[in-house]
Amino acid sequence: MELLQVKNLSFSYPNSQDQALDGVSLNVEQGQFVLVCGASGCGKTTLLRLLKPEVAPFGELKGDIWYDETSLTDLDPRVSATDIGFVSQNPDAQIVTDKVWHELAFGLESLGTDTPTIRRRVGEMASYFGIQNWYHQSTDSLSGGQKQLLNLASVMTMQPKLLLLDEPTAQLDPITASEFLATLHKLNRDLGLTILLVEHRLEEIFPYVDVVMMMSAGHLEFNDEPDKVATSMKGHPLAAGLPSAARIWAGLDLEPPCPLTVRSGRDMLRVSFSHLQGERIPESPTQSSDESDEVIAAADLWFRYDKNLPDVLKGMDIKVRRGEIFGILGGNGTGKTTLLNVLAGLERPYKGKVLIDGKKISAYKRNAIYRNKLALLTQNPAAMFLKKSVREDYYDLLKTMEVGKEEQDSQIEDVAKTIGIESLLDSHPFDLSGGEQQKCALGKLLLTQPEIVLLDEPTKGIDAFAKIMMAELLQALRSDGKTIVLVTHDVEFAAQVSDRCALVFDGSIISQGRPNDFFSDNSFYTTAASRIARDIFPNAILCEEVIALSKGETSTVQAQEKTVQV
Amino acid sequence: MRYFSRFHPLVTLVYFLTVIIFSMFVNHPVMGIIALLGGICFTSVMTSSAEKVSDLKFYIPLFFLISLTNPLFSHNGKTPLFFMNGNAVTLEAIIYGVGIAVMLVGVMMWAKAYSFVMTTDKFLYLFGSIVPQLSLVLSMVLRYVPMLKRQAKQVQKSQKGLGMYSSDSYFDRAKSGMRVMSAVVGWSLEHVVETSKSMKARGYGLKGRTNYSNFRFRKEDGLLLGIIVGLFAMIVVCMTTGALTFAYYPEITPIKTNPMALIAYICFAVLAILPFLIEIGELLRWNYYRSKI
Incomplete structure (x- = not known):
């Protein structure tokens, strides 16, 4: 039975010539799990919001939307509030009340449900989602993942029949995100709930869903089962976001069916390439970075936020060489962000010292260290902007740096060109997408012309395509001679860009090395490509490496191997 | 006060109001001492030993400071003990100082207990049922x-x-x-x-919004509320007979020991020590049940 029908839907925002949606037709059957994906600005969020009258954007709408054989325009507000649940991407902004239990009850209170029923529904959902341990806490004390789970649970207490989710994992780290997606899968499987999910993190969700709808420029490009969509997307610009198994399959031009999971990817390699077993990515012959030229050297750092709190850094040692990209990985709460703040001089360790360019951090007077030496991009790019447009914000920074009026424009032009944000300069920072915000924040940081760039989660909330751009950008910065330290949860990204990686656990670095050695030693904390290929190609960690080895093209890999310019 | 906190917010609020009103506005040494002892019992259950030590360090000097301040500035009373800088230091003023200190420290103890039991969400709930x-x-x-x-x-x-x-x-x-x-x-x-x-x-703005809370008014809540109101009424009745009239100045009047006064003391003592009794009772009961397992 069809729960949702969209017929020839077109939509345009006021004051805009472009059609955000252009003749979209689709059907969703009861109990289906539908994934909607596509590049930023393809209209997927607009489509999703139009399906929920309470959050629908204003603009010109043509075509029909039918929910359960009723036109959405005639739908009783009470039915639309209960039956269609909506979860958006910002975990914080959706939470209304100060206590977890109150948030869970909020929707039912609005509907005028009596106390015993609310008690039962809230209790039921709290135990289903494992919330009972933090049921009485304030919402502010929760982690991002818990907040998003709470948002989901407080929609579920209303017992919706259709659940709409707009990039629910965009603000979460990959591990929390995959837990969240697994919860969605469970809801669909256990309760037969119909789910429409907009998402750009495809690696894990792809095998779970029944239907994939791929959108581009306001219309549906593909609408089929996941393996068929993956098959027909061969060579498509958005294919970079597909699961690693599918990307390797596409790169090798193998016969269908297209594998979607690590397990089926492994089977595929075993069947076709077991004769190549043991082939390795060669060590890059030149150890080009000068090992003794350490631009950051910190030894035996101990840090805690308060006298009575436990240590966050416990004897942390870290050395970063000039001109390299150093990736720091690790779980939540292991001290990665704290380490970055300490290296940037924003927090002071109670023991140990940090040398930046051979000089103690405390020896830099006032803000001398932030002038042409070091800059930090914090996790929340929205917090980087103070003004109404990106350009004004840049001017503001240059003014405090005492750059002459004449030079300001040329410097801004230079930076905008380097990172490709010329068209975004006059937008309001809050109107930009996650990836655009991240780039503009990076641009602001580059205006200070730092030698050392510290980045905290630069890929948080950005899609696969923007991630590739970010990787290219970082590599370009490195070839300009900048040193980059990045803290990330994103294993794939770290494997792709880093020269060296380190794993932080329990307040210190427990292992570090070149990505190919580092990740092939880990069995869990590693890339999907490495998990697929490790039986046959022990040290391949990227899809491109697996493809090249399978094709016997090790020389090209070698050519691609990153060389560090000093 | 794990067990006492579990009672319905309305009951605990009525309880605290009753105790604090009596200890603040009935100016009577016996009532003051009872309130102080009750407050000490209550807070001693809810604080850790480290907190107890720091509480002692705070409240004992405060107690003496308040007791000594009164005779230095107030020279009322009929019984001068000695003269300081030409001013009489009277027995009545010293006793009154001690009385005030007992009252103030007692009220502070109860305020501390209040803030421990009546958390924001309880207050919000009570407030919310009105508006x-x-x-x-x-x-x-x-x-x-x-x-x-x-x-x-x-x-x-x-x-x-x-x-x-x-x-x-x-x-x-x-x-x-x-x-x-x-x-x-x-x-x-x-x-x-x-x-x-x-x-x-999530449907905000639809007609007929309800107000959910985690609190339930159970039988025990009704019972405790009845006891509190009963004790309150008894004390008020005793007060109307003049059993609790007492004056420090100009001369300390004798503390009454007629039956009405004794009933008032006993009722207030029971009231002040009620949460402590509930706590001990529940603990004993728990230990008893555990010993049977």
Whole structure:
């Protein structure tokens, strides 16, 4: 039975010539799990919001939307509030009340449900989602993942029949995100709930869903089962976001069916390439970075936020060489962000010292260290902007740096060109997408012309395509001679860009090395490509490496191997 | 006070109001001492030993400070003991000082107990059953304030990491504070739009909103409320017979020991020690059940 029908839907925002949606037709059957994906600005969020009258954007709408054989325009507000649940991407902004239990009850209170029923529904959902341990806490004390789970649970207490989710994992780290997606899968499987999910993190969700709808420029490009969509997307610009198994399959031009999971990817390699077993990515012959030229050297750092709190850094040692990209990985709460703040001089360790360019951090007077030496991009790019447009914000920074009026424009032009944000300069920072915000924040940081760039989660909330751009950008910065330290949860990204990686656990670095050695030693904390290929190609960690080895093209890999310019 | 906190907020609120009113406004040494002892019993159950030590360090000097201050400044009373700088230090003033100290320390103990038992959500619940809209607004404010603080801190840090506003001059700091504030205000406006959408998406604005709470009024709550009201009534009845009249000045009147006065003392003692008894009773009961397993 069809729960949702969209017929020839077109939509345009006021004051805009472009059609955000252009003749979209689709059907969703009861109990289906539908994934909607596509590049930023393809209209997927607009489509999703139009399906929920309470959050629908204003603009010109043509075509029909039918929910359960009723036109959405005639739908009783009470039915639309209960039956269609909506979860958006910002975990914080959706939470209304100060206590977890109150948030869970909020929707039912609005509907005028009596106390015993609310008690039962809230209790039921709290135990289903494992919330009972933090049921009485304030919402502010929760982690991002818990907040998003709470948002989901407080929609579920209303017992919706259709659940709409707009990039629910965009603000979460990959591990929390995959837990969240697994919860969605469970809801669909256990309760037969119909789910429409907009998402750009495809690696894990792809095998779970029944239907994939791929959108581009306001219309549906593909609408089929996941393996068929993956098959027909061969060579498509958005294919970079597909699961690693599918990307390797596409790169090798193998016969269908297209594998979607690590397990089926492994089977595929075993069947076709077991004769190549043991082939390795060669060590890059030149150890080009000068090992003794350490631009950051910190030894035996101990840090805690308060006298009575436990240590966050416990004897942390870290050395970063000039001109390299150093990736720091690790779980939540292991001290990665704290380490970055300490290296940037924003927090002071109670023991140990940090040398930046051979000089103690405390020896830099006032803000001398932030002038042409070091800059930090914090996790929340929205917090980087103070003004109404990106350009004004840049001017503001240059003014405090005492750059002459004449030079300001040329410097801004230079930076905008380097990172490709010329068209975004006059937008309001809050109107930009996650990836655009991240780039503009990076641009602001580059205006200070730092030698050392510290980045905290630069890929948080950005899609696969923007991630590739970010990787290219970082590599370009490195070839300009900048040193980059990045803290990330994103294993794939770290494997792709880093020269060296380190794993932080329990307040210190427990292992570090070149990505190919580092990740092939880990069995869990590693890339999907490495998990697929490790039986046959022990040290391949990227899809491109697996493809090249399978094709016997090790020389090209070698050519691609990153060389560090000093 | 794990067990006492579990009673319905209405009952605990009535309890605290009763005890605090009696100990503050009935100016009688026996009642004061009972309130103080009850307060000590109550707080001793809810504090750790480290806290007890620091409480003692605070309350004992405070007690003596208050007791000694009165005779230094007040020279009323009929019985001068000695003269200091030409002023009489009277027995009545000393006793009154001690009485006031007993009363004040006792009330402070009860206030501490109040803040421990009557948490914000209980207060909000009681308040909300009178004005439902206001309770939602208060809950939203309590959600927003810490979030704004956190965002302000993050903006500050992000700017500092870029080298803005790390100079020491007060002017710069004030200016940077203003800029961070204005950025946070802009951010919060953006935020509010999304929050209101999330409220609407969950049916806010539909007719007939109810007010949910985790609290249930059980039989025990009714029983305890009855006991409290009963004791309150008994004491008030005794007071109307003049059993609790007492004066420090100009001469200390004798403390009455007629049956009415004795009933009032006993009732107040039972009232003041009630949570402590409940606590001990529940603990004993728990130990008894465990010993049977």
